[in-house]
Amino acid sequence: MEERRFSDISYDQYLNEEKLMGSKCKNCDALYTPPRSICIKCYKSDMEWVEMKGSGKLAAFTCISIGPPSMIAEGYTRKNPYCVGVVELEEGTRVDARIEGVDPKKPETIKVGMPVKVKFLHRREGDNQVAYLAFTPQ
Amino acid sequence: MGKQKKLGRGVAIVGAGMSKFGMFKDKDSKDLFAEAFNEMISSVDKGVDPNDIEALYLGNFSNDFFVHQAHWGPLISDLIGLAPKPSTRTEGACASSALALREGVFAIASGFYDMVLVGGAEEMSKCSTEEVAEGLALATVPYEGKVGFTFPGVFGLIATAYFAKYGASHEDLMNVTIKSHNNAPLNPKAQIPYTVRDLMNNKIARIKKKGGPVPQWEDEKAFLRDLSVNPVVAWPMYLYDCCPISDGASCMLLVAEDIAKNFTDNPLYVMGMGQGSGRGFHAADSLTSFEATKNAATEAYGMSGLKPEDIQFSEVHDCFSMAEIIHTEDLGFFNPGEGYKAVSDGLTRLDGPKPINTSGGLKCKGHPVGATGVSQLLEVWKQLRNEAGERQIPNKNLRIGAAHNLGGTGGTCTFTILERR
Numbered sequence: 400m401e402e403r404r405f406s407d408i409s410y411d412q413y414l415n416e417e418k419l420m421g422s423k424c425k426n427c428d429a430l431y432t433p434p435r436s437i438c439i440k441c442y443k444s445d446m447e448w449v450e451m452k453g454s455g456k457l458a459a460f461t462c463i464s465i466g467p468p469s470m471i472a473e474g475y476t477r478k479n480p481y482c483v484g485v486v487e488l489e490e491g492t493r494v495d496a497r498i499e500g501v502d503p504k505k506p507e508t509i510k511v512g513m514p515v516k517v518k519f520l521h522r523r524e525g526d527n528q529v530a531y532l533a534f535t536p537q
Numbered sequence: 538m539g540k541q542k543k544l545g546r547g548v549a550i551v552g553a554g555m556s557k558f559g560m561f562k563d564k565d566s567k568d569l570f571a572e573a574f575n576e577m578i579s580s581v582d583k584g585v586d587p588n589d590i591e592a593l594y595l596g597n598f599s600n601d602f603f604v605h606q607a608h609w610g611p612l613i614s615d616l617i618g619l620a621p622k623p624s625t626r627t628e629g630a631c632a633s634s635a636l637a638l639r640e641g642v643f644a645i646a647s648g649f650y651d652m653v654l655v656g657g658a659e660e661m662s663k664c665s666t667e668e669v670a671e672g673l674a675l676a677t678v679p680y681e682g683k684v685g686f687t688f689p690g691v692f693g694l695i696a697t698a699y700f701a702k703y704g705a706s707h708e709d710l711m712n713v714t715i716k717s718h719n720n721a722p723l724n725p726k727a728q729i730p731y732t733v734r735d736l737m738n739n740k741i742a743r744i745k746k747k748g749g750p751v752p753q754w755e756d757e758k759a760f761l762r763d764l765s766v767n768p769v770v771a772w773p774m775y776l777y778d779c780c781p782i783s784d785g786a787s788c789m790l791l792v793a794e795d796i797a798k799n800f801t802d803n804p805l806y807v808m809g810m811g812q813g814s815g816r817g818f819h820a821a822d823s824l825t826s827f828e829a830t831k832n833a834a835t836e837a838y839g840m841s842g843l844k845p846e847d848i849q850f851s852e853v854h855d856c857f858s859m860a861e862i863i864h865t866e867d868l869g870f871f872n873p874g875e876g877y878k879a880v881s882d883g884l885t886r887l888d889g890p891k892p893i894n895t896s897g898g899l900k901c902k903g904h905p906v907g908a909t910g911v912s913q914l915l916e917v918w919k920q921l922r923n924e925a926g927e928r929q930i931p932n933k934n935l936r937i938g939a940a941h942n943l944g945g946t947g948g949t950c951t952f953t954i955l956e957r958r
Contacts, residue, residue, distance in 0.1 A: 459824050461693030462772040467671045470685045493819045495680045506772040511701035
């Protein structure tokens, strides 16, 4: 794996490349998503990149009707809510993500614990392009 | 490391004041702080010369964003005639003024000052709801903000985890809303001084006046189940689960313990004080608990030598109904998973064994974020000095009360225990 700083910027770059990456401490094997550069268990700064398999379960979620301007720009309104959640990955760490392929207007049909798999959402183009981490039901 | 925290010397509160909380198109942060300051001066039983105040610590989260003016320390210092003496702004999102109080306590405990003013101010209502949501979301963890989390969304997230873990439902959260609204009409400073039943009856009266079909709500819960009056904000957080957008200010006068009786025969003493930091829910130990609150509680209980059962009443940071339940569990008042039952059993009512948010809480008193922490302690001040009027807790032996303040998505939490001797 090439050398990239263990940073939020690198995490986002990998999302653009459709990779969900974490960092693993070479000293104590602690695993982090998103990546950390300093291990908060042993305080060493000797990490390696690890690609996550991209599957897990929905640990918690919400369906938001009043979103920030970035979500309104994507067409999400009080009548068209969106779902976001925390996913617990198969590897044991958690990530914040958009939840796609569910009906945010019927939140009672979305279940904590349901198996999900990764999906990468690409928005905007050129220098402004951005990828959002998302999961869909398996 | 693990040693018991203690102050270098004791610190007392001898005066406190707050503005009315609400949405004020014709008042700015200076007007609101002046209201709080004047009330504080007149609350000092034996009087105080404002010229004796040596420094100001002021909490403000984001007036930079809300009204495009930063650097509020000197502005407020000048307003009250304190300049050129020092002023320091503290920022910990919605816990900003609890941090101001801590800095003021440390400044006196160190021996450097004998008298300081601590407080907070925030001016939010000149923004639209969406702009306020964006401004507050500046205090989320970036991973949360990037995927579209809002503050109501974070507490909606906690609610789904809590419901799945403990079997509670949104019907249980309604009990928090109804309880807070029952206290609010008794607080003359409250932004929403109405019970849920008042609001329901007002709505029926307005519909009757218009000649429309009168809704048949059998009780408060039926009213809260009606999406036309209580729409979803971030499921399962509905409008009545959320605190309002507010303007307001608050302040308290702190002095060294050994001179407290020069100002009042009834000072309150800082008995325990704690703070903690959080990491966002991707990294937190639990999705149904705030580790920053637990750290703050451990520090405060350790310093005071008290246990959760010794706290006779508390204000807790109920920015959302779900939040109140989580905090009462994290502070040790109730076991994990039992906070919602305590509310439905009436334990947290004004006349219950552990009154929570007698002020009406953030939900009804209002939540001008930078002013909230000190305003919560002001409720403790009123209750412990038997000055809470109609909402006075019916316990003749009130001696120990506390306030819990939360900033961001649990990034900064404080817990402060006050004592009347």
